[in-house]
Amino acid sequence: MGVSDGWRLNHPWAAVYSFGINRPQLAKPAARLAFGTDIGLLYDATAAIGQLPAGSSVLDVPCGSGVALRGIRPGQGLRYAAADIAPAMLDRTRHTADRLGVADQVLTVEADAGRMPFADGQFDLCVSFTGLHCFPDPYAAVTEIARALRPGGTLRVSWMRTDAGPQYRPHLAIGRLSGLLGPSATTDEVRGWLAATGFVDIDIVTSGALAYTSATRV
Ligand SMILES: C[S@@+](CC[C@H](N)C(=O)[O-])C[C@H]1O[C@@H](n2cnc3c(N)ncnc32)[C@H](O)[C@@H]1O
Numbered sequence: 001m002g003v004s005d006g007w008r009l010n011h012p013w014a015a016v017y018s019f020g021i022n023r024p025q026l027a028k029p030a031a032r033l034a035f036g037t038d039i040g041l042l043y044d045a046t047a048a049i050g051q052l053p054a055g056s057s058v059l060d061v062p063c064g065s066g067v068a069l070r071g072i073r074p075g076q077g078l079r080y081a082a083a084d085i086a087p088a089m090l091d092r093t094r095h096t097a098d099r100l101g102v103a104d105q106v107l108t109v110e111a112d113a114g115r116m117p118f119a120d121g122q123f124d125l126c127v128s129f130t131g132l133h134c135f136p137d138p139y140a141a142v143t144e145i146a147r148a149l150r151p152g153g154t155l156r157v158s159w160m161r162t163d164a165g166p167q168y169r170p171h172l173a174i175g176r177l178s179g180l181l182g183p184s185a186t187t188d189e190v191r192g193w194l195a196a197t198g199f200v201d202i203d204i205v206t207s208g209a210l211a212y213t214s215a216t217r218v
Contacts, residue, residue, distance in 0.1 A: 004112065004134040006179035010088035013180060018065035018092050035171070036208025042129050043143050045156045045212065048073030048151070052078060052125060059123040059148055061113050061141075062131040064089050064104075066096030071127075074101040081123070083109040085117060113172075114140035117138035121150040132159035133175075138194050146197035150215040155199065157213045161212070162186050164209040171209065 001089030005016060018028045024043055032041035046068045049058055060068050063082035072078060080102075082093045090108040097103040111117055113128075114137050126145050132138040138159070140148035145155060162172065175181030185193070187204055190213065194202050199215035206212075 001179060003019035003134070003179065005184040006086050007058070007086045007089070007134060010086060011178070011180060013178065014086065014089060018089070021067045021186055022065060022096070026121065032208075035168070036164075037210040038207045039210075041205065041207060041210075041212040042067070042158050043070070045127065045129070045158070045214075046108055048125060048154065048214075049078070049080075049127065050154055052076070054078070056124045056212070057122060059083065059118065059126040059145070061111070061126065061128055061145070062089070062107070062134065063093045063118055064130075066094075068127045068129060069093065069102055069106065072100070072102040072105055076102075076105065078105045080106045081109050081118065083111040083113070083134060085110065085112050114144060116144050117147060118148045121153075123148050124150060124153050126153070126155045126157075127153050128155070128157040130158055130160065132157065132190070133161075133172075133181050136182045137191075138182065138185055142190070142193045143197050146194075146217060151217055153217045155194075155213070155214075155215045155217065157190075158210055159190070160209050161190075161206070161211045162182060163188070164206070168209040190212070
């Protein structure tokens with residue numbers, strides 16, 4: 001079984017993670033305790049979605065249970081593609097979209113982040129939250145995201161980095177043994193990947209085991 005198969009087949013952790021991430025009051029102390037990170041930075045990053053004008057297109061990959069959908073305003077007029085490899089996660093995203101009253105703007109797409117069925121330059125914004133460390137080939141995902149963003153489009157990405165210190169090595173090792181984590185990457189590696197795939201204005205904030213990044217596609 002490959003790294004993404006555990007997710008695709010709805011590993012029990014997927015339900016636990018989804019339950020927690022959709023409850024900031026629970027996720028914030030849990031993420032602080034387990035990963036030393038301010039996961040509020042992820043919730044804050046979803047605000048970029050709500051600032052887009054009507055007609056804008058957004059790619060959310062991997063969407064998971066739809067945590068980023070909280071950034072969409074009802075009636076905003078977005079074309080929002082929520083992509084994930086796991087059918088069960090896409091069900092959760094549809095449920096979240098209904099709950100938030102934004103289902104008319106959200107299209108769920110079953111896709112591998114390393115090989116996505118989207119046209120070149122199709123999106124104005126891509127959000128990719130806590131995903132890179134779950135992919136077998138995170139560089140392929142960055143390349144695909146870069147391809148799917150239009151020139152001037154923006155990216156918000158967060159991931160569990162491999163250069164956060166020895167205290168987080170057990171987390172990475174357990175995640176890999178469980179079949180849920182891939183190789184991930186250091187902060188410098190992701191910075192280099194973004195630069196190599198045509199991003200500028202790369203801003204990376206590290207907070208505990210995670211990094212929170214924004215960048216613009218040239
Ligand atoms: C930790 S969750 C993050 C989901 C969401 N962005 C969030 O922050 O809650 C990781 C997600 O990556 C998805 N995933 C794993 N491998 C994937 C792949 N190769 N392509 C697309 N999605 C994948 C999983 O199904 C899961 O929904």
